Amino acid sequence: MLTITKVIGVFFSTTGNAEQIVLESGEYIAHNLGVPFESENFTKHDEQRDVLTFSEGDLVIFGTPIYAGRISNKILSLVKNMFQGNGAFALPMVVFGDRRFDNSLVDLASELKKNNFNILAAGACACAYDFSEMNLDRPNTDDRKHREAFCATVVDKTFAATMPLDDLEIKGNTGVTGSYLSVADSGEQAAPIFKAQPVSLEKKADSSGVGASLFPMGSIKKADTVAGSFVKNNNDAQSVLSHTEMPGQTNTMPVISEFFL
Numbered sequence: 001m002l003t004i005t006k007v008i009g010v011f012f013s014t015t016g017n018a019e020q021i022v023l024e025s026g027e028y029i030a031h032n033l034g035v036p037f038e039s040e041n042f043t044k045h046d047e048q049r050d051v052l053t054f055s056e057g058d059l060v061i062f063g064t065p066i067y068a069g070r071i072s073n074k075i076l077s078l079v080k081n082m083f084q085g086n087g088a089f090a091l092p093m094v095v096f097g098d099r100r101f102d103n104s105l106v107d108l109a110s111e112l113k114k115n116n117f118n119i120l121a122a123g124a125c126a127c128a129y130d131f132s133e134m135n136l137d138r139p140n141t142d143d144r145k146h147r148e149a150f151c152a153t154v155v156d157k158t159f160a161a162t163m164p165l166d167d168l169e170i171k172g173n174t175g176v177t178g179s180y181l182s183v184a185d186s187g188e189q190a191a192p193i194f195k196a197q198p199v200s201l202e203k204k205a206d207s208s209g210v211g212a213s214l215f216p217m218g219s220i221k222k223a224d225t226v227a228g229s230f231v232k233n234n235n236d237a238q239s240v241l242s243h244t245e246m247p248g249q250t251n252t253m254p255v256i257s258e259f260f261l
Contacts, residue, residue, distance in 0.1 A: 069102025
């Protein structure tokens with residue numbers, strides 16, 4: 001039996017999808033374990049400053065979105081530098097709305113393991129696609145039922161498992177090494193996603209500070225229109241598919257949640 005004294009939901013969630021998945025899953029697991037539930041949001045730039053330290057007995061439900069089948073290089077950097085497990089348990093969860101989750105869940109679980117988290121289980125959850133009108137009804141009733149069944153099994157595992165935990169086998173494209181390679185369903189081609197190039201509409205800026213307070217990477221400053229970094233790719237590709245064009249050319253399979261125990 002594993003000793004769980006607290007469940008913490010931690011998420012990076014620009015559109016609310018990862019937040020919803022983490023909070024619903026964390027509250028369910030905490031309720032059924034009879035322990036407190038807390039949450040930590042590291043989406044906004046001013047929430048990305050302090051190192052969060054966990055301890056044995058904590059179960060951290062850790063959720064992020066994915067981009068072209070991978071965890072953003074910027075988000076992975078935050079995971080690497082902001083979170084220390086110290087023997088805590090982790091349940092990495094990614095959210096996706098197009099095609100499949102590729103290597104993203106392996107990316108997140110591997111980084112958490114490096115930071116001394118024990119990986120208890122993992123999940124890739126279908127949600128609405130942020131860059132188009134695809135899958136706007138996700139997560140639907142069936143998605144929620146499947147996720148709740150997964151969470152119930154996680155609770156059961158805490159009673160049945162002993163330390164040290166066996167290595168968790170998580171589905172992923174182990175042959176993909178670069179960031180942001182959108183692998184075609186055939187597996188024959190990979191289309192790198194080009195660096196994001198922001199367009200600044202200075203005439204529409206009203207110096208309210210709203211953008212500066214909400215932009216995750218701190219790229220909008222109160223004194224400037226655009227500065228800093230973006231969630232983007234580091235490849236120097238000369239031709240790309242836009243986020244809105246890509247789904248129509250690569251999405252030939254249903255978007256299905258998958259869970260690993």
